[in-house]
Amino acid sequence: MILTNAKIVLSNEVINGSLHINRGCIEAIDSGGVSLPGAVDCEGGYLMPGMVELHTDNMEKHFTPRPGVAWPGMQAFKVHDAQMISAGITTVFDAISVGDVVEGSERLNNLSRMADALHASRDRGLTRADHLLHLRCEVSHQDTLHNFRTLLESHPPQLVSIMDHSPGQRQFANIDKYRQYYQGKYKMSDSEMEAFIVRQSEASNLYSTDYRRAIADICLGLGIPLASHDDATLEHVTESLEHGMVIAEFPTTEVSAREAHRHGMAVLMGAPNVVRGGSHSGNVAAHSLASEGLLDVLSSDYYPASLLDAAFKLAADERNGYDLAAATRLVSQRPALAAGLEDRGEIAIGKRADLVWYEGLEDHAHIKHVWKDGGRVF
Structure with a gap:
C-alpha cells in the first residue's frame, strides 16, 4: 500500500511526501507525491503515527x-x-x-x-x-x-x-x-x-x-x-x-x-x-x-x-x-x-504501520481514516 500527498509527521519534522507499506510495516518514506495506480491520496492532510x-x-x-x-x-x-x-x-x-x-x-x-x-x-x-x-x-x-x-x-x-x-x-x-x-x-x-x-x-x-x-x-x-x-x-x-x-x-x-x-x-x-x-x-x-x-x-x-x-x-x-x-x-x-x-509510536522505516490521517481544522483535528498494521480499521 502507498499513501501519498500527505503532510507526514515524523519524530522531529513534518514533510510533504509518501509512505510505502509492506506486510504491516513502513517500508519507505519519500518526499513528494507519487501517481502509481492504487495509491491512496491523502489530499494534503496530515499523516501521524497511531x-x-x-x-x-x-x-x-x-x-x-x-x-x-x-x-x-x-x-x-x-x-x-x-x-x-x-x-x-x-x-x-x-x-x-x-x-x-x-x-x-x-x-x-x-x-x-x-x-x-x-x-x-x-x-x-x-x-x-x-x-x-x-x-x-x-x-x-x-x-x-x-x-x-x-x-x-x-x-x-x-x-x-x-x-x-x-x-x-x-x-x-x-x-x-x-x-x-x-x-x-x-x-x-x-x-x-x-x-x-x-x-x-x-x-x-x-x-x-x-x-x-x-x-x-x-x-x-x-x-x-x-x-x-x-x-x-x-x-x-x-x-x-x-x-x-x-x-x-x-x-x-x-x-x-x-x-x-x-x-x-x-x-x-x-x-x-x-x-x-x-x-x-x-x-x-x-x-x-x-x-x-x-x-x-x-x-x-x-x-x-x-x-x-x-x-x-x-x-x-x-x-x-x-x-x-x-x-x-x-x-x-x-x-x-x-x-x-x-x-x-513513530513513522519510521521498520516500524508498525499504525497510522492516522487527519485534517487540521481551526480548532481541532478531524480524523479521516485509521490504519492498524497496514490495514484500514476506520
Whole structure:
C-alpha cells in the first residue's frame, strides 16, 4: 500500500511526501507525491503515527452504562474498542481498578468481567486496536493486594500503577475538593461525608504503605513497568523512585513533576486537562508543565477524543515550544517507549504501520481514516 500527498509527521519534522507499506510495516518514506495506480491520496492532510494510550478508564462506562445495568462483556468491550480506534488510538492500555474507595462498587463487580472480555476479544481477533492490560491498584482498599495477586495469575498486566485516593493528600490535598467530588458522586449527606472521610483516612493508614511496597516488589520481579499516581511532593517522588517506577501519572504540583522529570520518569498528564485549560481537581495545569518543558506523555484518561485534540492544541500554542512533531510525540513515541514498546509510536522505516490521517481544522483535528498494521480499521 502507498499513501501519498500527505503532510507526514515524523519524530522531529513534518514533510510533504509518501509512505510505502509492506506486510504491516513502513517500508519507505519519500518526499513528494507519487501517481502509481492504487495509491491512496491523502489530499494534503496530515499523516501521524497511531496514538498510544497508557491510562484510560473508558472501558468501565460501557460495562455499566447506567447504575445497576451490567452490559454483556464482549459487546461492551467491542463498543469501547470502536470508540478508541475512531479517536486514532491504535494501542490501548486499558486501565481497570483493583480496589476502590467504596465497598461493593460497580467498579469492583466489573473487575474480572472487564479483564475476561479484553482477553477474549483479543484472542478471537475481534479488536481493531491493540489492547493491553493496565492494573490501577488502589492501595488504600483492604482487598487490593489479594485481588492483584489473583488477577496476576489469570490476566497478567503489561502496566501497573499504584494510587491512593484518600483525603488530604495527593490528588485531594485540598479537602474541600475531596468533599465536592465524592459528595457529588455518591450523593452523601454532610454527616455521611464526614464519616466517609474518617473511614478512608483510616484505610489508607492501615494498608497503603505495605500494599504499595508489596505490589511494587512483585512488578519489579516480573519486569512489569510501574507508574506512580498523583505524586504531590518531593517525598512522594523519592518514594516512587525507590519502588522503581518509570512513569509519573498526573503529578499534582510543578514541584513533583520537575523532580520526576529530572530523574528520568516520564511525566504523564491528562489530555482533558489541556483541552479544558486546567485540572478539575484544582491541581497543576498540563499546559503549565508544557511551558516548562516538563510534559512527556499525554493520556486521554476518561475522554478518548481529547488525546489528538490536546496535541493539536499544544502545537498551536506558541508559548510552550511544542511544534507539531514534538506535540505528536507526546501521544505516540513517548508513551510507547515509556511502556517498553519499541516497534510503534513513530513513522519510521521498520516500524508498525499504525497510522492516522487527519485534517487540521481551526480548532481541532478531524480524523479521516485509521490504519492498524497496514490495514484500514476506520
